[in-house]
Amino acid sequence: MFSTKVEPVTPTYQLSHSDNILTLGSCFSEHIGKKLYERGFNVDVNPFGVLYNPVSVRNALIDLLENRRFVETDLFFYHDLWNSFSHSSLFSDLSPEKTVETINRRMETACTLFRHVDRLLITFGTAWVYKSTATGQPVANCHKLPSQHFVRYRLRVEDIVAAYRDVIPLLERQRPEVKVLFTVSPIRHLKDGAHENNISKGVLLLAVDELQKRFGNVDYFPAYEIMSDELRDYRYYADDMLHLSATAIDYIWEKFGDTYFSKTTKTIVSEIMSLKNDLNHKVRHPETNAHRIFLSQVENKKRRLLEKYPFLNDRPVVWSPSDF
Numbered sequence: 062m063f064s065t066k067v068e069p070v071t072p073t074y075q076l077s078h079s080d081n082i083l084t085l086g087s088c089f090s091e092h093i094g095k096k097l098y099e100r101g102f103n104v105d106v107n108p109f110g111v112l113y114n115p116v117s118v119r120n121a122l123i124d125l126l127e128n129r130r131f132v133e134t135d136l137f138f139y140h141d142l143w144n145s146f147s148h149s150s151l152f153s154d155l156s157p158e159k160t161v162e163t164i165n166r167r168m169e170t171a172c173t174l175f176r177h178v179d180r181l182l183i184t185f186g187t188a189w190v191y192k193s194t195a196t197g198q199p200v201a202n203c204h205k206l207p208s209q210h211f212v213r214y215r216l217r218v219e220d221i222v223a224a225y226r227d228v229i230p231l232l233e234r235q236r237p238e239v240k241v242l243f244t245v246s247p248i249r250h251l252k253d254g255a256h257e258n259n260i261s262k263g264v265l266l267l268a269v270d271e272l273q274k275r276f277g278n279v280d281y282f283p284a285y286e287i288m289s290d291e292l293r294d295y296r297y298y299a300d301d302m303l304h305l306s307a308t309a310i311d312y313i314w315e316k317f318g319d320t321y322f323s324k325t326t327k328t329i330v331s332e333i334m335s336l337k338n339d340l341n342h343k344v345r346h347p348e349t350n351a352h353r354i355f356l357s358q359v360e361n362k363k364r365r366l367l368e369k370y371p372f373l374n375d376r377p378v379v380w381s382p383s384d385f
Contacts, residue, residue, distance in 0.1 A: 065290040067283050069320045074240050074280075076321045078102055078329055078372060080179040083171065085118050087111060087186030087246040089284060092310050093317060094182070099337070100330045101376050108171035109201065110149025113186035115216060115268065117201035119224045120147065124168070125175045126231055131164045133157040139206060146193065146200040153204070178236055184284075186246040188216045188264040189253060215261065221268035222275070229276050242280045242321075243269045247288030247313075249303050282320065284313050329370060336362055 076082065076097075082104040084094035094106030109121045123129075124147070136143045142153040143160040152167070154160040190199045191211040203211060232239050245265045250258050262285065273279045288297070288309060297309040305313075318327065339359045344352050367373055 067286045067290050067316075069283055069316065070281075072280055072321060074180075075323050075326065076102070076180055077323065077326050078370070081174050081177045082180045082182065083108075083175055083178050084182040084184070085109070085112060085121055086182075086184030086244075087113050088248055088304065089186075089244060089246040090182055090184035092305075093184075093244075093314065096314050098378060101333045101370075101373055101378070103174070103376065105171050105174045108167050109147060110151045111186075112149075112201050114188065114190045114199070114201075115185050115221045115265070116190055116199045116224055117147075118183055118185070119228055120199070120201070122228050122232070125172055126228075126235065128172050129168065131161055131168070133161055136160055139204060142204075144202075144204045146196075146198070146202065146204075149202050150204055176235070178239055181232070181239060181241045182244070183241060184244045184246050185221075185265040185269070186248065187250045187253070187258075188221070188261040189250070189257075190214055190216055215257075216264060216268075218264055218267045218271065221264070222271050225272055226275070229272070229279070233278065240278050240280060241276070242282060243272065244282045245269065245285040247285045247305060247309075251303060282317060284317075287313050287316055332366055332369075333373075336366055 078101055080103065082094075082097060082102055084090040084097075084104065084106050086107070088111055091107050091111060094104055097104045098106060108125075109117075112118050112121060131145065131147070133143075135147070136145055136157050138144075138157075142150075142155060143157045144150065144153045145160065145164060148164060152160060152164050154163060191203050191213050192199050194210055194212060200211070229241065232241070245262060250261065253261065266285070269279075269281050273281055288305065292309050292312060297306050297312075298304065299306050318330070322330065336359070339355075339362065342355075344355075346352065
């Protein structure tokens with residue numbers, strides 16, 4: 062393979078099925094979070110939807126720490142929908158009541174896990190931020206409002222470090238055992254231009270490096286470097302040439318597991334995926350005796366798995382289609 066191998070630094074901790082895990086940030090955190098979820102980990106994935114910039118992620122952390130409840134005055138109306146500048150469009154709805162209800166229901170679930178969080182996975186996507194001209198506050202999502210509603214600016218390394226200099230100690234006070242794992246998204250933001258995208262990623266990388274130096278509970282996984290050095294070929298990108306292909310995501314996921322999973326965790330993951338593959342098996346003739354025998358074997362396999370790992374009883378995604 063003609064590429065530069067990227068070997069992540071050996072971490073001081075690992076991820077296990079007993080950990081409470083929360084992911085925040087860009088599309089990449091969603092990819093990793095989804096794979097953790099489907100493999101039986103206790104993970105809450107992006108409770109605000111996709112967040113691209115470090116300031117919006119920081120604000121989301123504060124909202125979780127304060128157990129914030131959103132109200133209708135936090136919303137704005139545009140293109141027939143009520144929206145929140147703190148959330149992605151997944152939360153937008155036709156009425157303010159429904160939008161707030163959806164947001165707060167999701168917040169309640171996230172805060173329940175966050176009070177006991179062990180591992181926090183944060184992915185920065187871009188150093189570019191959009192600030193509302195009406196409120197002066199950075200927004201997590203512009204919801205396709207015209208550009209005159211915002212001022213666009215690029216964060217500096219010191220801006221990002223300052224934003225997390227206070228919030229990480231707050232996290233430690235709530236959960237002294239918490240570990241924060243940063244990644245920089247390998248997804249390119251070429252609407253800013255290739256040069257600006259590289260500057261943006263550089264700012265994010267330098268900021269994470271500084272946070273690692275300041276805090277002993279901060280780690281970094283080199284997803285960005287794996288994509289840019291090991292997988293430096295357009296066949297590893299999706300059709301838009303910006304996002305990652307399924308092959309690239311799977312490759313980075315394997316590296317992630319090799320870095321953060323113990324041998325025991327890998328065994329559990331392997332057994333779960335074996336069962337899920339059986340459950341997802343497509344048959345042409347379900348009325349046959351062979352298929353009935355197969356179903357009985359799968360049911361026994363499921364029973365043995367739950368007996369071996371009782372905690373999976375609380376994670377039905379292991380033996381049912383993903384609701385992600």
